[in-house]
Amino acid sequence: MTMAPKRETYDVVVIGAGPAGLAAAATSAEAGLSTLLLDENIGPGGQVFRAIASTPVTERDQLGADYWAGADLVQALRASDAEIIHRATVWSLDRNLEIAVSVGGASAFVKAQRVILATGALERPFPISGWTLPGVMTAGAAQTMLKSSALVPDGRTVIAGQGPLLWLLAAQILRLGGRIDRILDTTARSNYFAALPHAFAFLTSPYFAKGLSMMREVKAKVQVVSGVTELSASGDGRLTNVSYVAGSKRETIPADLLLLHQGVVPNVNLAMAAGIEHRWDELQLCWSPVLDASGNSTVAGIAIAGDGAGIGGAMAAVVRGRIAARAAVEVLAPAAAAKLAPMATLRADLAKAERGRVFLDTLFRPAPQFRIPAGDTIVCRCEEVTAKDILDAVAIGATGPNQLKAYRRTGMGPCQGRLCGLTVTELMAQARAKTPQEIGYYRLRAPVKPITLAELAAIPKSEADVKAVVRG
Amino acid sequence: MTRNVDAIVIGGGIHGCSTALHLCLAGMKPVLIEKDYAGRHASGVNAGGVRQLARHIPEIPLSIRSMGIWEKITDLLDDDCSFESYGQVLVAENEEELAVCRARVAELNALGFTHEELIDATELRRLVPAVAETCPGGVVSRRDGAANPAQTTSAFRRKAEQLGATVREGVAASNIRHSAGLWYVDVGTESYAAPVLVNAAGAWAGTIAAALGEPVPVETVAPMLMITSRVPHFIDPVVILRGRKLSFKQFTNGTVLIGGGHLARPYQDRNETVLDWKSLATSARTVFELFPVMRDATIMRAWAGIEAKMKDDIPVFGPSTRHKGLYHQFGFSLHGFQLGPGAGAVMAELIVNGGTQTRVSGLGIDRFHPSTL
Amino acid sequence: MFRRSEQDKRPPVQIFVDGVAVAARQGDTVSAALLASSCDARRSTAVSGAPRLPYCMMGVCFDCLVTIDGVGNRQGCLVPVAEGMQVEIQKGKREIGK
Numbered sequence: 012m013t014m015a016p017k018r019e020t021y022d023v024v025v026i027g028a029g030p031a032g033l034a035a036a037a038t039s040a041e042a043g044l045s046t047l048l049l050d051e052n053i054g055p056g057g058q059v060f061r062a063i064a065s066t067p068v069t070e071r072d073q074l075g076a077d078y079w080a081g082a083d084l085v086q087a088l089r090a091s092d093a094e095i096i097h098r099a100t101v102w103s104l105d106r107n108l109e110i111a112v113s114v115g116g117a118s119a120f121v122k123a124q125r126v127i128l129a130t131g132a133l134e135r136p137f138p139i140s141g142w143t144l145p146g147v148m149t150a151g152a153a154q155t156m157l158k159s160s161a162l163v164p165d166g167r168t169v170i171a172g173q174g175p176l177l178w179l180l181a182a183q184i185l186r187l188g189g190r191i192d193r194i195l196d197t198t199a200r201s202n203y204f205a206a207l208p209h210a211f212a213f214l215t216s217p218y219f220a221k222g223l224s225m226m227r228e229v230k231a232k233v234q235v236v237s238g239v240t241e242l243s244a245s246g247d248g249r250l251t252n253v254s255y256v257a258g259s260k261r262e263t264i265p266a267d268l269l270l271l272h273q274g275v276v277p278n279v280n281l282a283m284a285a286g287i288e289h290r291w292d293e294l295q296l297c298w299s300p301v302l303d304a305s306g307n308s309t310v311a312g313i314a315i316a317g318d319g320a321g322i323g324g325a326m327a328a329v330v331r332g333r334i335a336a337r338a339a340v341e342v343l344a345p346a347a348a349a350k351l352a353p354m355a356t357l358r359a360d361l362a363k364a365e366r367g368r369v370f371l372d373t374l375f376r377p378a379p380q381f382r383i384p385a386g387d388t389i390v391c392r393c394e395e396v397t398a399k400d401i402l403d404a405v406a407i408g409a410t411g412p413n414q415l416k417a418y419r420r421t422g423m424g425p426c427q428g429r430l431c432g433l434t435v436t437e438l439m440a441q442a443r444a445k446t447p448q449e450i451g452y453y454r455l456r457a458p459v460k461p462i463t464l465a466e467l468a469a470i471p472k473s474e475a476d477v478k479a480v481v482r483g
Numbered sequence: 484m485t486r487n488v489d490a491i492v493i494g495g496g497i498h499g500c501s502t503a504l505h506l507c508l509a510g511m512k513p514v515l516i517e518k519d520y521a522g523r524h525a526s527g528v529n530a531g532g533v534r535q536l537a538r539h540i541p542e543i544p545l546s547i548r549s550m551g552i553w554e555k556i557t558d559l560l561d562d563d564c565s566f567e568s569y570g571q572v573l574v575a576e577n578e579e580e581l582a583v584c585r586a587r588v589a590e591l592n593a594l595g596f597t598h599e600e601l602i603d604a605t606e607l608r609r610l611v612p613a614v615a616e617t618c619p620g621g622v623v624s625r626r627d628g629a630a631n632p633a634q635t636t637s638a639f640r641r642k643a644e645q646l647g648a649t650v651r652e653g654v655a656a657s658n659i660r661h662s663a664g665l666w667y668v669d670v671g672t673e674s675y676a677a678p679v680l681v682n683a684a685g686a687w688a689g690t691i692a693a694a695l696g697e698p699v700p701v702e703t704v705a706p707m708l709m710i711t712s713r714v715p716h717f718i719d720p721v722v723i724l725r726g727r728k729l730s731f732k733q734f735t736n737g738t739v740l741i742g743g744g745h746l747a748r749p750y751q752d753r754n755e756t757v758l759d760w761k762s763l764a765t766s767a768r769t770v771f772e773l774f775p776v777m778r779d780a781t782i783m784r785a786w787a788g789i790e791a792k793m794k795d796d797i798p799v800f801g802p803s804t805r806h807k808g809l810y811h812q813f814g815f816s817l818h819g820f821q822l823g824p825g826a827g828a829v830m831a832e833l834i835v836n837g838g839t840q841t842r843v844s845g846l847g848i849d850r851f852h853p854s855t856l
Numbered sequence: 857m858f859r860r861s862e863q864d865k866r867p868p869v870q871i872f873v874d875g876v877a878v879a880a881r882q883g884d885t886v887s888a889a890l891l892a893s894s895c896d897a898r899r900s901t902a903v904s905g906a907p908r909l910p911y912c913m914m915g916v917c918f919d920c921l922v923t924i925d926g927v928g929n930r931q932g933c934l935v936p937v938a939e940g941m942q943v944e945i946q947k948g949k950r951e952i953g954k
Contacts, residue, residue, distance in 0.1 A: 417633030
């Protein structure tokens with residue numbers, strides 16, 4: 012059963028139990044700091060190690076050795092004194108390091124001396140025509156179901172997009188006996204040339220051999236169309252067709268399931284709502300927090316580790332988690348820091364883990380037509396706002412995402428901009444001939460996940476209220 | 484380089500934008516200077532209440548003047564500002580509170596104001612069917628309503644610009660000085676000069692007034708609001724309470740806005756606020772008790788806008804007592820949004836004609852004699 | 857759209873979707889159980905009534921919103937199934953709390 016936090020204050024609170032959060036919490040607890048790990052999911056692992064402690068996939072090779080590496084992280088954490096709460100939704104974090112967390116329908120507040128945000132990444136929005144149709148999902152969604160419930164596609168299935176995850180997913184689906192009818196590779200041809208100068212680092216990175224063998228494995232079984240420059244989904248009430256253009260040829264194929272993926276971007280909502288400064292990353296085409304070498308953000312006491320600190324992958328996330336935790340230990344319990352791996356070693360590990368990243372970022376940089384839609388394509392899924400609606404609002408004076416809210420309610424639905432924010436920024440930047448940095452992002456606000464009025468009403472009264480009653 | 488204009492308005496809230504627009508309508512060419520963007524703070528993120536109800540008596544004439552403009556807002560701005568008029572209802576939760584309401588309505592009637600009307604439990608239930616059955620009545624102001632604050636402030640800004648105002652956003656006004664009958668203000672590397680300066684800088688206006696030798700008792704506050712997910716329509720008027728801090732409004736799109744004046748902690752220099760969830764929980768409890776239907780509604784978002792609150796809770800409005808050509812329009816103390824359209828119109832009259840038919844005599848900065856500070 | 861791999865040996869759990877019994881497995885999220893079943897799990901949006909199914913399965917898109925044991929607007933992809941759980945597919949603008 013889910014339990015509320017045992018204490019009101021902790022030395023370190025880690026938010027998110029993916030690779031960075033698991034490593035950070037274990038490191039912090041190992042140094043003797045009171046440590047709380049809050050995680051929204053049913054079990055540890057985050058996205059990359061999803062369901063690592065519970066997956067029904069027993070044939071280990073099908074998920075691959077990289078996946079099972081997550082089990083060691085979980086074991087290390089469970090061996091430590093860290094308090095771990097799953098199905099805990101952190102809905103507020105502020106610059107005073109006050110955390111509001113909902114567990115089992117009741118909210119509690121805890122205060123930390125240090126917060127390590129390890130809220131990871133989410134898949135970049137892929138706003139093509141028809142992407143809201145039932146039957147269109149992210150590749151990550153399919154992978155989540157595969158890992159946690161051993162579910163595989165069994166209808167006519169098309170995978171479209173680009174990036175390492177896409178090939179890993181395809182290989183996993185095939186190994187578990189699932190169906191893939193076609194893979195549509197949207198990697199821009201020009202990216203191969205752009206990435207060439209960074210190829211050496213990649214060739215000598217651990218990603219290279221693994222990536223190549225996975226692509227071979229998939230291509231042996233599935234028709235792969237490369238150089239896809241246009242993509243749309245259609246159907247009445249659910250997906251029935253996928254259309255694409257490759258070379259000069261347009262083709263429409265029947266499909267029940269379309270899995271989209273064009274890389275991942277930092278999940279910024281909690282960090283931004285806490286007031287942490289972010290900057291536009293022109294290579295990764297997303298917002299990344301402003302951090303020092305130990306992951307400390309612009310809000311004193313809050314560090315960010317893992318992909319939320321800028322996309323670096325699982326191996327880098329683990330090291331960044333250890334670095335952020337070590338930095339916290341150095342401040343809160345300097346004597347205990349000696350027990351931990353030296354910072355210099357960790358930084359060398361990080362450099363190794365990040366090797367080849369620039370190549371991947373350059374090669375898999377999504378093409379503009381898949382990031383910046385036009386016409387009737389929906390941008391904001393929650394409020395059902397199209398690209399044209401947004402451009403119309405720009406024409407009558409909406410200058411940035413926050414002003415746009417007043418015209419079109421973009422970003423004001425339950426997802427709070429997670430699925431439209433990047434698109435809105437880039438679309439408005441293009442329309443106004445500004446940089447994304449100049450256009451900016453939604454001002455995000457707690458609760459970063461909705462809570463019921465009854466849950467909020469049940470929060471204990473503040474001291475001021477109690478005093479007012481006593482006085483009255 | 485110095486540009487000469489007819490008036491300099493500092494502050495791109497609804498007041499600055501409205502005054503700039505009305506100056507344009509009077510044939511002047513003002514510059515509007517806003518350090519962020521129009522509607523960035525309280526004007527763009529307030530509850531959007533268009534309320535004559537429960538106002539302090541000295542500001543009622545200004546509020547009534549403003550109401551007339553609200554009712555024709557589309558004619559003025561070519562934008563409906565999502566203004567709707569379903570009335571505002573003040574709920575008395577018990578007989579004691581209802582007695583206070585009765586006395587208030589009688590007092591207003593004696594002064595010749597008829598916009599507030601005492602209602603019994605039956606009429607309250609007709610207007611607000613979802614309210615708890617224990618409430619014995621209240622007061623209604625039937626012409627009141629609500630509008631979209633960001634849309635409204637943007638519309639004033641846009642129309643002012645269309646009519647010839649220069650709008651400078653993103654750079655703060657600095658180095659404000661008076662020389663040989665002209666006011667000078669720097670905006671980045673440029674300067675503007677004009678015979679008229681309007682201080683409509685909201686939470687930043689008190690500092691400007693003090694620097695010009697007119698300190699006033701003002702503090703920076705950040706009233707909090709929260710909004711629910713879309714729910715089916717169940718209430719038309721805006722509801723406020725007599726005894727507790729609560730305002731309550733359902734929009735056409737189904738979302739319900741909950742406010743009432745609980746305060747966040749403002750960090751004015753950073754344009755930031757830190758919400759006080761324990762106080763928001765108090766608001767949630769009040770809604771929980773008075774509107775049982777709302778108990779399982781989902782809170783989507785909460786926020787607070789930074790603004791100026793005067794010690795006596797009424798604005799500073801009118802000419803300076805120390806400087807020719809200086810006018811103050813700030814300190815609206817959590818209830819300035821409805822006043823914006825009218826205050827801009829009256830301010831333009833004060834500037835252009837030297838006087839106005841709308842009674843604003845109780846709002847002047849002269850009420851703060853140094854000994855009262 | 858999805859089927860279960862034969863290696864999945866988790867114990868069965870029965871949930872009810874709009875009153876109809878649906879077989880799930882222990883450890884499934886509500887959304888995964890719905891997508892693995894043959895029932896029409898499409899909700900309709902509160903804005904236009906457009907049909908939707910879960911999109912991200914990781915708690916960010918809110919297209920998986922369902923009513924679970926009487927409480928509305930819950931993220932089905934984050935809630936594990938439990939024996940006897942009552943799930944309702946949300947259609948249009950929600951009754952408060954449903």
